[in-house]
Amino acid sequence: MTISRASLSSVTGAVSGAVPSAPARWTPNRHRSGGAPHRSAPDASGPVRLSFHRHLPSYAVTPLHDLPSVAADLGVARVAVKDESSRLGLPAFKMLGASWAAYRALAARYGEPEEPTVEALRARIEGNTPVTLVTATDGNHGRAVARMASHLGLDAMVLIPDVVSEAAIQAIRDEDADVRVLADDYDATVRAAARLCEDSAGLLLVQDTSWPGYETAPRWIVDGYATLFEEAVEQLGGSPALLVVPAGVGSLAHAAALHCQRNPGWRAVTVEPEAAPCIAASLAAGHSVTTRTSTTTMAGLNCGTPSSLAFPDLLATLDGGIWVTDAEAAEAGARLADAGIDSGPCGAASLAALQYLKGAEATEHLLTPDSTVVLLNTEAAPRKSVLSE
16 A cells, blocks of 8 residues: 555644754764763663563574674774674564563553563453554564564554665565555654554554654653663673664664663764764754655665654763765675674664774764774664664
Protein backbone atom coordinates (compact mmCIF):
# COMPACT_ATOMS: atom_id res chain seq x y z
CA MET A 1 0.00 0.00 0.00
CA THR A 2 1.33 3.47 -0.92
CA ILE A 3 0.00 6.66 0.66
CA SER A 4 0.31 9.72 -1.54
CA ARG A 5 1.90 12.99 -0.47
CA ALA A 6 -1.50 14.68 -0.80
CA SER A 7 -2.96 12.42 1.88
CA LEU A 8 -0.53 13.93 4.40
CA SER A 9 -2.01 17.42 4.22
CA SER A 10 -3.91 17.05 7.48
CA VAL A 11 -0.99 15.60 9.45
CA THR A 12 0.59 17.81 12.11
CA GLY A 13 3.45 19.92 10.83
CA ALA A 14 7.17 19.67 11.41
CA VAL A 15 9.31 22.05 13.40
CA SER A 16 8.97 25.48 11.85
CA GLY A 17 11.73 27.92 10.98
CA ALA A 18 14.25 28.47 8.23
CA VAL A 19 16.37 25.55 7.11
CA PRO A 20 19.91 26.28 8.35
CA SER A 21 23.03 26.16 6.23
CA ALA A 22 25.13 23.01 6.44
CA PRO A 23 27.11 22.83 9.70
CA ALA A 24 30.88 22.62 9.83
CA ARG A 25 32.33 19.16 9.33
CA TRP A 26 33.17 18.98 13.05
CA THR A 27 30.92 21.07 15.29
CA PRO A 28 32.19 21.45 18.86
CA ASN A 29 29.30 21.87 21.27
CA ARG A 30 29.89 25.36 22.67
CA HIS A 31 26.59 25.16 24.56
CA ARG A 32 27.57 22.23 26.77
CA SER A 33 26.47 23.03 30.32
CA GLY A 34 29.27 25.04 31.90
CA GLY A 35 31.82 22.84 30.17
CA ALA A 36 30.42 19.80 32.00
CA PRO A 37 27.06 18.05 31.75
CA HIS A 38 24.44 18.14 34.46
CA ARG A 39 23.84 14.89 36.30
CA SER A 40 20.60 13.02 35.70
CA ALA A 41 18.80 10.92 38.29
CA PRO A 42 19.46 7.17 38.35
CA ASP A 43 17.19 5.01 36.18
CA ALA A 44 14.81 3.67 38.82
CA SER A 45 13.42 1.03 36.45
CA GLY A 46 16.87 -0.23 35.47
CA PRO A 47 16.82 -3.56 37.36
CA VAL A 48 13.38 -4.42 35.97
CA ARG A 49 14.49 -3.46 32.44
CA LEU A 50 17.61 -5.59 32.67
CA SER A 51 15.59 -8.55 33.92
CA PHE A 52 13.10 -8.06 31.09
CA HIS A 53 15.82 -7.95 28.42
CA ARG A 54 17.61 -10.98 29.85
CA HIS A 55 14.41 -13.02 29.58
CA LEU A 56 13.80 -12.12 25.92
CA PRO A 57 14.39 -14.83 23.30
CA SER A 58 18.02 -14.87 22.09
CA TYR A 59 19.32 -12.42 24.71
CA ALA A 60 23.11 -12.32 24.98
CA VAL A 61 25.62 -9.62 25.82
CA THR A 62 26.89 -8.27 22.50
CA PRO A 63 30.67 -8.39 21.98
CA LEU A 64 33.20 -5.61 22.45
CA HIS A 65 35.89 -5.98 19.77
CA ASP A 66 39.27 -4.29 20.13
CA LEU A 67 40.85 -2.52 17.15
CA PRO A 68 44.52 -2.24 18.18
CA SER A 69 45.70 -1.11 14.74
CA VAL A 70 43.21 1.78 14.76
CA ALA A 71 44.26 2.77 18.26
CA ALA A 72 47.91 2.77 17.18
CA ASP A 73 47.14 4.83 14.06
CA LEU A 74 45.30 7.43 16.13
CA GLY A 75 47.69 7.48 19.09
CA VAL A 76 45.11 6.53 21.72
CA ALA A 77 45.20 3.80 24.35
CA ARG A 78 42.28 1.72 23.11
CA VAL A 79 39.63 1.65 20.40
CA ALA A 80 36.83 -0.89 20.81
CA VAL A 81 33.62 -1.59 18.90
CA LYS A 82 30.38 -2.40 20.74
CA ASP A 83 28.97 -4.71 18.10
CA GLU A 84 25.19 -4.58 17.78
CA SER A 85 25.08 -6.44 14.43
CA SER A 86 23.20 -9.28 16.13
CA ARG A 87 20.92 -8.32 19.00
CA LEU A 88 17.94 -10.34 20.24
CA GLY A 89 17.56 -12.19 16.96
CA LEU A 90 17.73 -9.08 14.76
CA PRO A 91 20.66 -7.40 12.97
CA ALA A 92 20.65 -4.14 14.96
CA PHE A 93 20.31 -2.65 18.44
CA LYS A 94 16.74 -1.40 17.99
CA MET A 95 15.02 -4.32 19.71
CA LEU A 96 16.33 -3.11 23.07
CA GLY A 97 14.25 0.06 22.87
CA ALA A 98 11.24 -1.22 20.96
CA SER A 99 10.73 -4.19 23.26
CA TRP A 100 10.99 -2.18 26.48
CA ALA A 101 8.70 0.61 25.23
CA ALA A 102 6.10 -1.89 24.03
CA TYR A 103 6.30 -3.73 27.35
CA ARG A 104 5.83 -0.55 29.38
CA ALA A 105 2.98 0.75 27.18
CA LEU A 106 1.11 -2.54 27.22
CA ALA A 107 1.66 -3.07 30.96
CA ALA A 108 0.15 0.38 31.51
CA ARG A 109 -2.86 -0.60 29.40
CA TYR A 110 -3.49 -4.15 30.61
CA GLY A 111 -1.93 -4.16 34.07
CA GLU A 112 1.59 -4.90 35.26
CA PRO A 113 2.38 -8.62 34.97
CA GLU A 114 3.74 -10.47 38.00
CA GLU A 115 7.11 -10.97 36.30
CA PRO A 116 8.73 -8.67 33.69
CA THR A 117 8.67 -11.19 30.87
CA VAL A 118 7.09 -11.46 27.43
CA GLU A 119 5.26 -14.61 28.51
CA ALA A 120 3.70 -12.94 31.54
CA LEU A 121 2.68 -9.88 29.52
CA ARG A 122 1.16 -12.03 26.77
CA ALA A 123 -0.89 -13.88 29.40
CA ARG A 124 -2.06 -10.51 30.75
CA ILE A 125 -3.18 -9.42 27.25
CA GLU A 126 -5.03 -12.65 26.44
CA GLY A 127 -8.75 -12.39 27.02
CA ASN A 128 -8.72 -8.60 26.60
CA THR A 129 -9.32 -6.51 23.48
CA PRO A 130 -5.99 -6.57 21.59
CA VAL A 131 -4.28 -3.56 20.05
CA THR A 132 -2.17 -3.12 16.94
CA LEU A 133 1.33 -1.75 17.49
CA VAL A 134 2.03 1.09 15.06
CA THR A 135 5.25 2.86 14.16
CA ALA A 136 7.06 4.77 11.42
CA THR A 137 10.55 3.69 10.44
CA ASP A 138 13.32 3.88 7.92
CA GLY A 139 14.70 0.53 8.97
CA ASN A 140 15.30 -1.57 12.03
CA HIS A 141 13.01 0.15 14.52
CA GLY A 142 9.96 -0.91 12.52
CA ARG A 143 11.24 -4.44 12.23
CA ALA A 144 11.83 -4.57 15.98
CA VAL A 145 8.31 -3.33 16.77
CA ALA A 146 6.91 -5.97 14.41
CA ARG A 147 9.00 -8.69 16.07
CA MET A 148 7.84 -7.62 19.52
CA ALA A 149 4.21 -7.67 18.34
CA SER A 150 4.76 -11.23 17.11
CA HIS A 151 6.19 -12.29 20.49
CA LEU A 152 3.01 -10.97 22.12
CA GLY A 153 0.51 -12.35 19.61
CA LEU A 154 -0.41 -8.85 18.41
CA ASP A 155 -0.60 -7.25 14.96
CA ALA A 156 1.82 -4.54 13.80
CA MET A 157 1.41 -1.71 11.28
CA VAL A 158 4.63 -0.13 10.00
CA LEU A 159 4.78 3.04 7.89
CA ILE A 160 7.90 3.51 5.77
CA PRO A 161 9.14 6.40 3.56
CA ASP A 162 9.68 5.37 -0.04
CA VAL A 163 13.42 6.16 0.07
CA VAL A 164 13.98 2.93 2.00
CA SER A 165 15.25 0.00 -0.06
CA GLU A 166 12.91 -2.75 -1.14
CA ALA A 167 15.08 -5.29 0.69
CA ALA A 168 14.60 -3.37 3.95
CA ILE A 169 10.86 -3.12 3.37
CA GLN A 170 10.64 -6.83 2.63
CA ALA A 171 12.48 -7.65 5.85
CA ILE A 172 9.71 -5.90 7.78
CA ARG A 173 7.00 -7.62 5.72
CA ASP A 174 8.66 -10.92 6.63
CA GLU A 175 7.82 -10.13 10.26
CA ASP A 176 4.12 -10.37 9.23
CA ALA A 177 3.60 -6.63 9.65
CA ASP A 178 1.06 -4.55 7.74
CA VAL A 179 3.56 -2.41 5.81
CA ARG A 180 2.48 0.91 4.29
CA VAL A 181 4.93 2.79 2.07
CA LEU A 182 4.54 6.58 1.94
CA ALA A 183 5.65 8.76 -0.95
CA ASP A 184 7.41 11.16 1.41
CA ASP A 185 10.37 11.58 3.75
CA TYR A 186 10.95 10.19 7.24
CA ASP A 187 9.62 13.17 9.18
CA ALA A 188 6.35 13.16 7.24
CA THR A 189 6.04 9.41 7.75
CA VAL A 190 6.31 9.86 11.51
CA ARG A 191 3.58 12.48 11.43
CA ALA A 192 1.37 10.17 9.40
CA ALA A 193 1.77 7.34 11.90
CA ALA A 194 0.88 9.70 14.74
CA ARG A 195 -2.18 10.91 12.86
CA LEU A 196 -3.40 7.36 12.29
CA CYS A 197 -3.29 6.64 16.02
CA GLU A 198 -5.12 9.76 17.13
CA ASP A 199 -8.42 8.90 18.84
CA SER A 200 -8.03 5.20 17.98
CA ALA A 201 -8.26 2.86 20.94
CA GLY A 202 -7.21 -0.06 18.77
CA LEU A 203 -3.88 1.43 17.63
CA LEU A 204 -0.90 1.95 19.93
CA LEU A 205 1.95 4.13 18.68
CA VAL A 206 5.46 2.95 19.62
CA GLN A 207 7.62 5.66 18.05
CA ASP A 208 11.32 6.34 18.66
CA THR A 209 11.18 10.07 18.13
CA SER A 210 9.29 12.62 20.18
CA TRP A 211 7.45 15.91 19.85
CA PRO A 212 5.54 18.06 22.34
CA GLY A 213 2.76 15.88 23.74
CA TYR A 214 4.40 12.59 22.75
CA GLU A 215 7.39 11.85 24.95
CA THR A 216 6.56 8.90 27.22
CA ALA A 217 7.09 6.03 24.76
CA PRO A 218 10.21 7.64 23.23
CA ARG A 219 11.71 7.93 26.71
CA TRP A 220 10.99 4.24 27.34
CA ILE A 221 12.83 3.49 24.10
CA VAL A 222 15.79 5.56 25.26
CA ASP A 223 15.73 3.74 28.60
CA GLY A 224 15.78 0.43 26.74
CA TYR A 225 18.98 1.37 24.95
CA ALA A 226 20.70 1.84 28.32
CA THR A 227 21.24 -1.90 28.49
CA LEU A 228 23.97 -1.82 25.83
CA PHE A 229 25.87 0.92 27.68
CA GLU A 230 25.62 -0.95 30.97
CA GLU A 231 27.04 -4.01 29.24
CA ALA A 232 29.91 -1.89 27.91
CA VAL A 233 30.76 -0.62 31.40
CA GLU A 234 31.24 -4.20 32.61
CA GLN A 235 33.19 -5.16 29.48
CA LEU A 236 35.58 -2.23 30.01
CA GLY A 237 36.03 -3.05 33.67
CA GLY A 238 34.53 0.26 34.71
CA SER A 239 36.97 2.45 32.76
CA PRO A 240 35.35 5.58 31.22
CA ALA A 241 35.42 6.09 27.47
CA LEU A 242 34.59 8.43 24.62
CA LEU A 243 31.47 7.18 22.80
CA VAL A 244 31.11 7.78 19.05
CA VAL A 245 27.39 7.41 18.38
CA PRO A 246 25.63 7.21 14.99
CA ALA A 247 22.59 9.49 15.26
CA GLY A 248 19.38 9.93 13.32
CA VAL A 249 16.64 11.58 15.38
CA GLY A 250 18.89 11.19 18.41
CA SER A 251 17.31 8.47 20.57
CA LEU A 252 20.45 6.32 20.83
CA ALA A 253 22.51 9.48 21.30
CA HIS A 254 20.10 10.48 24.07
CA ALA A 255 20.74 7.18 25.83
CA ALA A 256 24.47 7.81 25.44
CA ALA A 257 24.11 11.32 26.87
CA LEU A 258 22.18 10.03 29.90
CA HIS A 259 24.84 7.37 30.39
CA CYS A 260 27.53 10.07 30.38
CA GLN A 261 25.56 12.12 32.90
CA ARG A 262 25.34 9.15 35.26
CA ASN A 263 28.94 7.99 34.83
CA PRO A 264 31.68 10.58 35.42
CA GLY A 265 34.49 10.56 32.90
CA TRP A 266 32.40 9.32 29.97
CA ARG A 267 32.07 11.63 26.92
CA ALA A 268 30.09 11.39 23.70
CA VAL A 269 30.05 12.77 20.16
CA THR A 270 27.53 12.05 17.42
CA VAL A 271 28.08 11.16 13.78
CA GLU A 272 25.56 11.79 10.99
CA PRO A 273 25.53 11.55 7.21
CA GLU A 274 26.47 14.62 5.19
CA ALA A 275 22.95 14.36 3.73
CA ALA A 276 21.18 14.86 7.09
CA PRO A 277 23.26 16.59 9.80
CA CYS A 278 20.35 17.81 11.93
CA ILE A 279 22.04 17.27 15.31
CA ALA A 280 25.29 18.97 14.30
CA ALA A 281 23.30 21.87 12.87
CA SER A 282 21.26 22.08 16.07
CA LEU A 283 24.39 22.04 18.24
CA ALA A 284 25.78 24.90 16.15
CA ALA A 285 22.56 26.89 16.57
CA GLY A 286 22.10 26.13 20.25
CA HIS A 287 18.52 25.00 19.65
CA SER A 288 16.71 22.34 17.64
CA VAL A 289 16.53 23.02 13.91
CA THR A 290 15.22 21.13 10.91
CA THR A 291 17.59 20.42 8.02
CA ARG A 292 16.88 19.34 4.47
CA THR A 293 17.72 15.71 3.78
CA SER A 294 18.84 13.91 0.63
CA THR A 295 19.72 10.37 -0.39
CA THR A 296 22.43 8.55 1.55
CA THR A 297 23.61 4.98 2.02
CA MET A 298 23.21 5.72 5.74
CA ALA A 299 19.45 5.70 5.26
CA GLY A 300 18.80 4.76 8.87
CA LEU A 301 20.33 8.10 9.92
CA ASN A 302 18.49 10.13 7.29
CA CYS A 303 16.40 12.31 9.62
CA GLY A 304 15.80 16.05 9.40
CA THR A 305 14.70 16.99 12.93
CA PRO A 306 16.11 15.92 16.31
CA SER A 307 13.78 14.32 18.81
CA SER A 308 12.36 17.04 21.07
CA LEU A 309 12.85 14.80 24.10
CA ALA A 310 16.49 14.09 23.25
CA PHE A 311 17.83 17.45 22.23
CA PRO A 312 18.02 19.25 25.62
CA ASP A 313 20.20 16.47 27.01
CA LEU A 314 22.25 16.32 23.81
CA LEU A 315 22.90 20.06 24.02
CA ALA A 316 23.84 19.82 27.70
CA THR A 317 26.10 16.79 27.33
CA LEU A 318 27.61 16.10 23.89
CA ASP A 319 31.12 17.29 23.16
CA GLY A 320 30.12 17.85 19.54
CA GLY A 321 28.79 16.41 16.31
CA ILE A 322 30.39 15.41 13.04
CA TRP A 323 29.15 14.41 9.61
CA VAL A 324 30.75 11.93 7.22
CA THR A 325 30.26 11.08 3.56
CA ASP A 326 28.88 7.87 2.09
CA ALA A 327 32.33 7.10 0.65
CA GLU A 328 33.97 7.48 4.06
CA ALA A 329 31.39 5.18 5.67
CA ALA A 330 32.00 2.58 2.95
CA GLU A 331 35.77 2.75 3.47
CA ALA A 332 35.32 2.40 7.23
CA GLY A 333 32.97 -0.53 6.71
CA ALA A 334 35.63 -2.30 4.65
CA ARG A 335 38.18 -1.76 7.42
CA LEU A 336 35.77 -3.18 9.99
CA ALA A 337 35.10 -6.16 7.72
CA ASP A 338 38.86 -6.79 7.53
CA ALA A 339 38.79 -6.94 11.35
CA GLY A 340 35.97 -9.51 11.23
CA ILE A 341 33.21 -7.07 12.22
CA ASP A 342 29.95 -7.14 10.27
CA SER A 343 28.90 -3.51 9.83
CA GLY A 344 26.46 -1.59 7.66
CA PRO A 345 26.97 2.05 6.64
CA CYS A 346 25.33 3.51 9.76
CA GLY A 347 27.51 1.51 12.13
CA ALA A 348 30.66 2.08 10.08
CA ALA A 349 30.06 5.83 10.27
CA SER A 350 31.40 5.77 13.82
CA LEU A 351 34.85 4.64 12.64
CA ALA A 352 34.80 7.15 9.78
CA ALA A 353 34.05 9.89 12.29
CA LEU A 354 36.86 8.83 14.64
CA GLN A 355 39.38 8.86 11.82
CA TYR A 356 38.37 12.41 10.91
CA LEU A 357 38.25 13.61 14.51
CA LYS A 358 41.91 12.93 15.19
CA GLY A 359 42.93 15.78 12.88
CA ALA A 360 40.02 18.10 13.60
CA GLU A 361 40.49 21.37 15.45
CA ALA A 362 39.75 21.41 19.20
CA THR A 363 39.59 17.64 19.68
CA GLU A 364 42.86 17.25 21.58
CA HIS A 365 41.02 16.85 24.89
CA LEU A 366 38.97 13.97 23.49
CA LEU A 367 41.74 11.93 21.89
CA THR A 368 44.80 11.70 24.12
CA PRO A 369 47.37 8.92 24.56
CA ASP A 370 45.30 7.73 27.55
CA SER A 371 41.93 7.75 25.77
CA THR A 372 39.62 4.77 25.42
CA VAL A 373 37.16 5.12 22.54
CA VAL A 374 34.05 2.99 22.06
CA LEU A 375 32.51 2.96 18.59
CA LEU A 376 28.88 1.85 18.29
CA ASN A 377 28.33 -0.55 15.41
CA THR A 378 24.57 -0.21 15.27
CA GLU A 379 23.79 -2.64 12.44
CA ALA A 380 24.89 -5.57 10.33
CA ALA A 381 25.74 -5.15 6.66
CA PRO A 382 22.76 -4.64 4.31
CA ARG A 383 23.00 -8.11 2.80
CA LYS A 384 21.15 -9.37 5.88
CA SER A 385 20.05 -6.14 7.48
CA VAL A 386 17.86 -3.12 7.23
CA LEU A 387 19.41 0.21 8.11
CA SER A 388 19.52 1.26 11.67
CA GLU A 389 18.02 4.57 12.86
